[in-house]
Amino acid sequence: MKKQKKSGPLRKVLIANRGEIALRIIRGCHEKGLKTVAIYSEADRWANYVSQAQESYFIGEAPASESYLRIDKILDVAKKSGADAIHPGYGFLAENSDFSEACRKAGIKFIGPPPEVIRKIGNKINARTLAEKNGIPVVPGLSQPVQEEDVVQFARKFGYPVLLKAAGGGGGRGMRVVRKKSELGRAFREAATEGETSFGNPDLFVEKYVENPRHIEIQILADQKGNLIHLGERECSIQRRHQKLVEESPSTALDNRLRKKMGEAAIRIARAVQYENAGTCEFLVEGRNFYFLEVNTRLQVEHPVTEMVTGIDLVQEQLSIAEGTKLSLRQQDVEVRGHAIEARICAEDPFENFAPSIGQVADVQFPSGPFVRVDSDLRRKSEVSIFYDSLLAKVIAWGKTREEALDRMEQALREFKIVGIQTTIPFQLHLLQNRKFREGKIHTRFVEKEIHLEKVKTGHELEAVLLATALEYQRREKIRPAYAGSAPLPLWIQEFRKSE
Ligand code: ADP
Numbered sequence: 001m002k003k004q005k006k007s008g009p010l011r012k013v014l015i016a017n018r019g020e021i022a023l024r025i026i027r028g029c030h031e032k033g034l035k036t037v038a039i040y041s042e043a044d045r046w047a048n049y050v051s052q053a054q055e056s057y058f059i060g061e062a063p064a065s066e067s068y069l070r071i072d073k074i075l076d077v078a079k080k081s082g083a084d085a086i087h088p089g090y091g092f093l094a095e096n097s098d099f100s101e102a103c104r105k106a107g108i109k110f111i112g113p114p115p116e117v118i119r120k121i122g123n124k125i126n127a128r129t130l131a132e133k134n135g136i137p138v139v140p141g142l143s144q145p146v147q148e149e150d151v152v153q154f155a156r157k158f159g160y161p162v163l164l165k166a167a168g169g170g171g172g173r174g175m176r177v178v179r180k181k182s183e184l185g186r187a188f189r190e191a192a193t194e195g196e197t198s199f200g201n202p203d204l205f206v207e208k209y210v211e212n213p214r215h216i217e218i219q220i221l222a223d224q225k226g227n228l229i230h231l232g233e234r235e236c237s238i239q240r241r242h243q244k245l246v247e248e249s250p251s252t253a254l255d256n257r258l259r260k261k262m263g264e265a266a267i268r269i270a271r272a273v274q275y276e277n278a279g280t281c282e283f284l285v286e287g288r289n290f291y292f293l294e295v296n297t298r299l300q301v302e303h304p305v306t307e308m309v310t311g312i313d314l315v316q317e318q319l320s321i322a323e324g325t326k327l328s329l330r331q332q333d334v335e336v337r338g339h340a341i342e343a344r345i346c347a348e349d350p351f352e353n354f355a356p357s358i359g360q361v362a363d364v365q366f367p368s369g370p371f372v373r374v375d376s377d378l379r380r381k382s383e384v385s386i387f388y389d390s391l392l393a394k395v396i397a398w399g400k401t402r403e404e405a406l407d408r409m410e411q412a413l414r415e416f417k418i419v420g421i422q423t424t425i426p427f428q429l430h431l432l433q434n435r436k437f438r439e440g441k442i443h444t445r446f447v448e449k450e451i452h453l454e455k456v457k458t459g460h461e462l463e464a465v466l467l468a469t470a471l472e473y474q475r476r477e478k479i480r481p482a483y484a485g486s487a488p489l490p491l492w493i494q495e496f497r498k499s500e
Pocket residue numbers: 090091092095168169170171172199243244296299300301302389
């Protein structure tokens with residue numbers, strides 16, 4: 001059996017992912033002079049990233065279980081194409097220890113942590129236990145698989161609400177808030193089923209539900225020689241369904257002392273598992289207290305905000321680390337300059353509680369301009385399907401101050417036109433005009449409590465939102481929007497049709 005390459009220059013990288021993140025990684029590889037191999041499913045035959053890679057291989061039908069989750073097929077392509085490394089991106093197999101191990105067995109460098117590390121920390125119960133052992137505060141909870149009766153006992157001591165969490169969970173799935181005992185049975189069954197079907201693990205644990213915390217995370221980098229640094233924080237409190245919609249760096253909630261403490265905690269836990277490559281340690285923050293949540297053993301969706309404020313290219317760092325190169329940066333070399341914000345543009349209808357929106361993108365006009373970055377694989381005629389994540393694009397804006405970054409983001413989102421499907425652009429614009437958001441007074445339930453787009457029907461509020469949507473653009477370009485949802489047509493489309 002061949003041993004996994006420990007180090008040495010890479011030559012050709014297979015990207016085991018799709019969409020914007022595949023494109024992001026392809027760009028990073030090309031910049032470093034590495035050859036690239038893309039894989040694609042039936043649904044991605046015409047995707048942009050496929051033609052940007054130097055080679056591309058079809059691997060199966062649209063459902064991820066037939067394509068992007070097929071370790072055997074992906075390794076076949078790696079062998080056939082002579083790739084010597086695999087970058088997993090995020091989602092799909094990125095945090096799968098068996099995949100990392102299979103790469104090792106095939107003599108291919110996995111650009112991420114070794115399987116032992118993912119096993120130690122990928123499971124949330126193990127990660128919690130590890131944090132406790134290393135003196136890192138966690139939310140009061142039980143660090144073991146629980147039965148309903150354990151939860152009742154726990155709530156007797158700590159009170160409701162409590163949060164049931166799937167040990168294998170991710171992307172906000174496998175989680176249920178329980179506000180009173182009578183809700184427990186159903187919530188327990190739902191969370192366990194979701195854990196089983198989405199992550200192949202029905203184990204649940206329980207935590208006290210923190211009412212209005214912030215989600216703040218620390219980016220870390222670790223080379224193969226045991227050098228570890230952190231690149232500061234990302235504020236990710238703007239969420240729906242426990243999933244991020246907006247991310248910023250720095251956070252308005254941290255001062256240098258708290259920042260330093262959280263950075264040190266992230267490094268401590270990474271060191272404890274001999275972490276390798278890029279990773280993120282997530283925390284909940286309430287006042288001056290922070291609590292460990294989990295470690296994501298991969299590149300994160302929102303990594304660009306860190307790149308914008310530190311000037312450090314995280315994909316380049318990942319590739320260098322995989323080659324066995326020593327980190328070129330020391331902690332004191334990391335400097336945060338200005339402020340960056342990312343808006344996730346998803347194929348969801350913010351007027352209908354973020355229901356998925358699918359269909360063909362009739363047209364798309366990307367924003368641009370000074371200090372604006374757009375990461376997207378979208379193009380005209382792209383088919384947005386039900387098979388994958390709803391993320392269409394990420395817009396990232398930088399400014400000397402938070403206010404400047406937010407103003408630039410607003411300008412960029414007004415330029416951004418996506419015709420044919422519903423997107424989160426109107427939500428993002430609405431949020432950018434919210435006073436409390438502007439003041440930085442946010443928490444993880446901010447969207448639920450403060451933003452009520454589904455109630456925005458008339459008056460200046462709707463007008464402001466409409467102005468920013470594709471309406472005006474559609475009129476000019478005479479494009480008929482194809483609305484593919486089962487929900488009633490959004491008002492602005494109805495109005496548009498009447499005016500035709
Ligand atoms: P990030 O943590 O990078 O901010 P998300 O939580 O939105 O991003 O997750 C990014 C993508 O990865 C989503 O498609 C999500 O469904 C998926 N994902 C996250 N964690 C897991 C996991 N443990 N297993 C499978 N998919 C996951």
